[in-house]
Amino acid sequence: MKKKQWQGWGPDEQAEQHYLVQPRALAGGGDVRHVSEFLRASGWRDKSKTGGLLFMENPDRTVRVAYDPSVLPGGWTIHGQADGPNGEWSAHLGPQTPVEIVAGLTDTLTRARSAHAPNVWAPLQEQHWHARFEGEHYMATCPDGTAWMQYRRDADGSVMWWSGAKDQQGNGWTAHFSPNTPMHLVQAFAAKLASPDPVMRPRGRVPHSAQIRTWSVSVKPSQLRAWQQSRITAARATAWARNSARSTRPRTTAHPHTPAGGARTRR
Template sequence: MKQRQWQGWGPGEQAEQQHYLVQPRALAGGGDIRHVSEFLRASGWRDKSKTCGPLLMESPDRTVRVAYDPYILPGGWTIHGRTGAKGEWSAHLGLQTPVEIVAGLTDALTRPRSAHAPSVWEPLQEQNWHTRFADQNYTATSPDGAAWMQYRQDADGSAMWWTGAKDEEGNGWTAHFTPNTPMHLVQAFSTELAGPDPVMRPRGRVPHSAQIRTWSVSVKPSQLSAWQQARITAARAATWARSSTRGTRPRTTARPHTPTGGARTRR
């Protein structure tokens, strides 16, 4: 474990909380689910959760639901959506899926789809993941061998996206997506899965694994709050911008026709 001085406040301020930067992020453990839920709430999603019950968030157009339930087996995240031509799709992510990786998918639900054709494999290849094709399965594996992303197709024709991460002791998580899950969402997930940056976990929430690297960092509670608020503020700003754009679109109603030669009144 390495000690790292966290830069971010002025001289004389005293750090009050011990946290750890964890790498690789895929083995960092679940984290605080508010990283996902507060961003969705700031993006205009409705909180449909029952008191003391599992988390349930619904999109403004009611076509997508994001749920987190730690009280059932195997528990974890369920994202369920409806699309026009392709019908329903769903994604199921285990309890220990890092919230930063979950947010890759859920944040993308709040944004307009890019005009560029999505590629699930491109973000992985950019981070030097190893890819191979065998038995109708296309698989990408992280350089350290801990995480994977696979499109698998069985002999009966059924297919799905399967992904996850495990250390040498078998601790970790798995997730799967139905094959009709919108590709740009799967790409957003794979981008965060392969992200090289470490994620932060508080003391006592760092998994015990020989395959992770950690750096001790000291941060002020106000600093943590500011980072969280910056993410929420960004979500609100993007939501406001989209609403403003919709509200200021030019009208498509044709103007009244003025006959040729007719009198016009100047103002």
């Protein structure tokens, strides 16, 4: 285990031990506030109950994000209502899905959709995942084999996206996305899944697995708060820009009424 020391703090705070964990897919669930605080700062309604289910709803009440570890199988449920030609959709992610990967999907829900056509496989290919057909399914696995992304086509004709991670001891998680899940959301999830960057976990919250690598780091509470605040600030800035664009959008005005027999100007 390697050890790193963060520099530049004042003398009044006591550093706390944390760990950087790779691969991120096996880092464990993490703090759900990584997801919820970003959504709240983006203007989502928090309908959670104290000590119970996390439940958040977007401003126009068309998408809901919930987290419930108390039921089986538990974990994350993201649900979107039908929108014009797009049908109702849902995604379910196990409780041990790292929050940084969940946020790949949920953060994207707060932003305008890109004009570029989404490609779920692109971020996986960039990280040298191995892609192949397995019968009717198309599968991509990470270089060490611990995480996967699969497009499933079953014998009854049903299709879905299926993903997850598992170590040699069988510890891990799975996620699945309904066929109507917008592809740009699945791509955002895949990008965070494939990212080689480690994620941070406090002491006592690192899974016991022979397939993870850890680095011990000393972090002061003010540093953690600063990192969290920068994420919240970014969410608020995006929400402000979105709301400003809506408020300055020109309104359509009705044409003035022309009395009967009155002259009309042709264009």
